[in-house]
Amino acid sequence: xxxxxxxxxxxxxxxxxxxxxxxxxxxxxxxxxxxxxxxxxxxxxxxxxxxxxxxxxxxxxxxxxxxxxxxxxxxxxxxxxxxxxxx
Numbered sequence: 844x845x846x847x848x849x850x851x852x853x854x855x856x857x858x859x860x861x862x863x864x865x866x867x868x869x870x871x872x873x874x875x876x877x878x879x880x881x882x883x884x885x886x887x888x889x890x891x892x893x894x895x896x897x898x899x900x901x902x903x904x905x906x907x908x909x910x911x912x913x914x915x916x917x918x919x920x921x922x923x924x925x926x927x928x929x930x
Contacts, residue, residue: 891930
């Protein structure tokens with residue numbers, strides 16, 4: 844049962860800001876028969892996404908903003924204000 848709960852959190856767009864990058868990595872691995880060397884650009888994009896949003900989350904936590912992670916709608920507004928993905 845705990846596995847199912849964890850899987851729901853990973854796929855929740857309000858909790859996980861990097862679903863698109865995660866899916867891209869997985870599709871690349873599927874396409875190249877799990878040859879990780881062929882998917883390094885996807886892995887780097889995912890890593891940069893996680894790093895960026897983790898920094899945002901920490902700053903919001905320091906500032907006392909709740910929830911710690913911006914919702915999907917808030918993240919879209921942030922990306923629009925920045926002119927696209929900052930990673």
